[in-house]
Amino acid sequence: MRSYGTYISGIGHVGLVGWLILGWGFNAEPLPFEVSEVSVVSSEEFAAIVAATTPQPDVAEPTAPVVPVIDDTPPPARLDTPPAAVEPPPAVPAPDQETPPPAPPEPPTSPADVADTAPVEPTPPAVEPTPALTQSTRPRPRPAPRIAPEAVAPPPPDADIADVLQDAVVPDESAVADMVEPAQEATAPEEAATEIVTEAEEPSGAVASSVRPAARPNRPAPAQQTAQEDDNAVAEALAAALAGEAVEPDLPAGPPLTGSEREGFRVAVNRCWNVDPGSQAARVTVTVAFELDQSGRVQGDVRQVAATGGDASATGIAFQAARRAILRCGASGYDLPVDKYDQWRAVEITFDPSGMRMR
Amino acid sequence: MLKRFLMALVALVLAGPVMAQSGPLRLTITDGVIEPLPFAVPGFQAENTEAAQVASDITRLVAADLSGTGLFREIPASVFISAHSSFTQTVAYADWRAINAQALITGAVMVAGNQLVVKFRLYDVFSGSEMGGGLQFAGTVDGWRRMAHKVADAAYSRITGEGGYFDSRVVFVSETGPKNERQKRLAIMDYDGANVQFLTDSTALVLAPRFSPTGDRVLYTSFVSGFPRINLLDVATVGTRQLQTADGEMAFSPRFSRDGSQVIYSVSNGGNTDIYRGDIASGASTRLTSAPSIETAPSLSPDGTQIVFESDRSGTQQLYIMSANGGDARRISFGDGRYGTPVWSPRGDLVAFTKQNAGRFHIGVMRTDGSEERLLTASFLDESPTWSPNGRVIMFMRETQGAGGTSSLYSVDISGRNLKPVTLPNGASDPSWGPLQP
Numbered sequence: 001m002r003s004y005g006t007y008i009s010g011i012g013h014v015g016l017v018g019w020l021i022l023g024w025g026f027n028a029e030p031l032p033f034e035v036s037e038v039s040v041v042s043s044e045e046f047a048a049i050v051a052a053t054t055p056q057p058d059v060a061e062p063t064a065p066v067v068p069v070i071d072d073t074p075p076p077a078r079l080d081t082p083p084a085a086v087e088p089p090p091a092v093p094a095p096d097q098e099t100p101p102p103a104p105p106e107p108p109t110s111p112a113d114v115a116d117t118a119p120v121e122p123t124p125p126a127v128e129p130t131p132a133l134t135q136s137t138r139p140r141p142r143p144a145p146r147i148a149p150e151a152v153a154p155p156p157p158d159a160d161i162a163d164v165l166q167d168a169v170v171p172d173e174s175a176v177a178d179m180v181e182p183a184q185e186a187t188a189p190e191e192a193a194t195e196i197v198t199e200a201e202e203p204s205g206a207v208a209s210s211v212r213p214a215a216r217p218n219r220p221a222p223a224q225q226t227a228q229e230d231d232n233a234v235a236e237a238l239a240a241a242l243a244g245e246a247v248e249p250d251l252p253a254g255p256p257l258t259g260s261e262r263e264g265f266r267v268a269v270n271r272c273w274n275v276d277p278g279s280q281a282a283r284v285t286v287t288v289a290f291e292l293d294q295s296g297r298v299q300g301d302v303r304q305v306a307a308t309g310g311d312a313s314a315t316g317i318a319f320q321a322a323r324r325a326i327l328r329c330g331a332s333g334y335d336l337p338v339d340k341y342d343q344w345r346a347v348e349i350t351f352d353p354s355g356m357r358m359r
Numbered sequence: 360m361l362k363r364f365l366m367a368l369v370a371l372v373l374a375g376p377v378m379a380q381s382g383p384l385r386l387t388i389t390d391g392v393i394e395p396l397p398f399a400v401p402g403f404q405a406e407n408t409e410a411a412q413v414a415s416d417i418t419r420l421v422a423a424d425l426s427g428t429g430l431f432r433e434i435p436a437s438v439f440i441s442a443h444s445s446f447t448q449t450v451a452y453a454d455w456r457a458i459n460a461q462a463l464i465t466g467a468v469m470v471a472g473n474q475l476v477v478k479f480r481l482y483d484v485f486s487g488s489e490m491g492g493g494l495q496f497a498g499t500v501d502g503w504r505r506m507a508h509k510v511a512d513a514a515y516s517r518i519t520g521e522g523g524y525f526d527s528r529v530v531f532v533s534e535t536g537p538k539n540e541r542q543k544r545l546a547i548m549d550y551d552g553a554n555v556q557f558l559t560d561s562t563a564l565v566l567a568p569r570f571s572p573t574g575d576r577v578l579y580t581s582f583v584s585g586f587p588r589i590n591l592l593d594v595a596t597v598g599t600r601q602l603q604t605a606d607g608e609m610a611f612s613p614r615f616s617r618d619g620s621q622v623i624y625s626v627s628n629g630g631n632t633d634i635y636r637g638d639i640a641s642g643a644s645t646r647l648t649s650a651p652s653i654e655t656a657p658s659l660s661p662d663g664t665q666i667v668f669e670s671d672r673s674g675t676q677q678l679y680i681m682s683a684n685g686g687d688a689r690r691i692s693f694g695d696g697r698y699g700t701p702v703w704s705p706r707g708d709l710v711a712f713t714k715q716n717a718g719r720f721h722i723g724v725m726r727t728d729g730s731e732e733r734l735l736t737a738s739f740l741d742e743s744p745t746w747s748p749n750g751r752v753i754m755f756m757r758e759t760q761g762a763g764g765t766s767s768l769y770s771v772d773i774s775g776r777n778l779k780p781v782t783l784p785n786g787a788s789d790p791s792w793g794p795l796q797p
């Protein structure tokens with residue numbers, strides 16, 4: 001038999017649940033919620049927006065590039081110092097078996113700088129930069145398609161096409177009425193040529209090759225953002241995200257390099273790392289940094305990042321050995337997965353010869 | 360606010376792949392290769408007809424100097440793609456890269472009467488740039504070997520970062536005759552065995568010549584009086600005089616101090632041998648050791664503050680280091696066998712020595728604290744090591760076994776590679792490598 005307490009408790013719980021369900025127990029007032037309309041833009045609209053916001057290079061007044069004067073002829077070996085006049089050494093007597101001859105001093109030699117600069121490889125002539133075209137050259141009209149036994153010059157612009165050539169006659173008001181010739185329209189035969197002239201024989205004037213795009217312009221200074229710009233920026237960012245575009249679509253990130261890929265790269269460099277175990281540089285551990293392009297070739301120069309274990313001279317030699325190794329074995333590009341380019345475009349290698357020192 | 364949040368969220372999502380690469384790819388390489396560096400040296404240009412032969416000779420000698428170190432390998436001209444016939448010609452780096460030349464040496468030679476002018480340039484092929492500026496040497500035609508050595512020294516120094524040693528000379532004892540009646544004379548030669556000239560006659564036994572730091576004088580032990588005495592010889596005039604030393608039955612094993620004004624040597628009295636330091640000008644001497652044992656073969660450190668020597672004070676012949684003013688000595692050799700004739704490296708980091716163990720002789724090196732001992736050679740008899748001016752090569756004497764055995768000079772890189780004989784017309788011993796010539 002159930003007690004009254006049980007009934008009272010059950011009624012109480014049912015009432016509480018019902019109160020909660022009916023809403024009195026929750027705050028029916030919605031929290032402040034700001035709604036922003038997000039418009040999904042099409043790729044064409046997005047491109048148009050980008051084109052409108054991307055600063056265009058000033059093509060109206062292209063800056064005249066300074067074309068370096070190329071001296072194809074190597075500089076003559078200008079001697080900074082004249083050849084030192086050196087006295088000839090004393091005659092060297094033939095070695096006597098019993099009488100010690102005077103030891104002839106060797107002729108002194110004097111090092112001198114040969115010339116200021118080495119002959120340098122001629123730089124290819126600087127290509128005259130083609131001014132950016134604001135509009136393409138209007139193609140000239142093609143020669144008349146009509147073929148006739150005799151070539152006919154183009155008719156005057158206001159002449160009608162006719163078989164005979166006749167000038168336009170304008171009524172002369174001053175002339176006697178009966179002498180007045182009737183007005184007639186000017187006519188001329190249709191333009192004709194004796195043979196067909198193709199575009200290959202006569203260029204149309206169309207742009208044969210596109211102008212190489214200029215370097216990427218500097219980022220524009222951040223402008224004062226307005227609410228509308230904010231909306232645009234959000235819309236663009238969302239559109240880019242929805243389109244699956246990365247920030248830099250040319251730089252595939254890809255997963256990290258596998259162990260075998262890293263090992264392959266390491267072996268590719270170390271087979272060109274020539275260590276001289278007798279050198280002071282064999283005690284120097286040097287770290288160098290460099291960048292690779294997508295073909296695996298070294299971009300720019302190799303930089304020294306850190307070095308330990310030697311003086312400046314030894315460090316310099318260790319760095320040169322490391323640099324030589326990287327450049328030699330990377331001359332034709334390192335074999336690295338292109339789809340992981342972002343993983344290896346910047347490289348730091350530590351060359352540690354401790355295992356190769358003389359023991 | 361929400362806009363900014365959305366922008367940040369979008370940026371975070373988009374930046375995700377980029378941020379996956381948190382920095383550059385980092386690798387560590389501990390194993391390289393040990394191989395000679397390939398270089399190309401097209402024939403030096405003869406700027407006039409008189410220079411044709413000497414230009415060819417200089418080219419060959421420069422190549423021989425570099426190849427002889429074991430650190431470089433000459434690429435034969437037969438595989439050249441680019442004919443670099445003119446000194447002022449621009450370098451076609453791609454052609455030299457194609458044949459794997461890492462260094463390119465070009466030069467020109469001009470002869471005017473007895474005057475000879477040699478110019479050269481060195482290029483780093485793979486970086487496509489010149490290493491250092493061009494250099495020119497002038498002298499007389501009969502000094503062409505020295506100019507070739509100087510060109511090779513400059514190239515060696517620029518590539519390795521260490522000083523060269525080609526334009527240097529060695530004083531040694533030239534030996535002729537059978538072993539039981541051997542005649543010994545002081546002689547001097549280029550580092551490669553060329554231009555041998557005798558400094559003394561064979562009327563008296565001579566031993567252990569030592570070059571002065573500037574290469575203009577030689578100390579040696581002479582038996583002209585019947586007892587070993589220290590003589591000083593002027594290389595230019597071949598004038599010689601006996602040095603005043605401390606009293607004793609024998610004075611021997613001399614070496615110059617680093618400034619050339621003093622000499623450290625050994626004096627033997629009644630079976631006890633000690634080390635002394637004497638002033639060459641005044642003849643005043645100071646005793647540096649006083650142990651009742653044999654202390655000899657002293658050699659000063661490059662900074663002149665310490666002396667390494669051999670002593671049998673422990674019961675066997677070992678190496679010790681003490682202050683240049685004498686005093687307590689610390690033993691640095693602890694291996695099996697006997698150690699002797701220590702010579703401090705010009706770099707200051709190593710001591711070369713002769714080691715006798717298990718019936719074999721070795722030339723070896725160890726650090727000045729006795730660590731990292733390495734034996735570079737092994738034979739019936741190797742001894743008398745001497746350092747090249749740059750501390751990279753050791754020259755020593757090797758004697759073959761038997762009654763008809765002969766003495767000759769060898770050199771070896773301190774890495775233990777490139778062991779090779781010095782070609783000489785006669786037998787030779789006791790080499791002392793002089794400094795680079797000015």
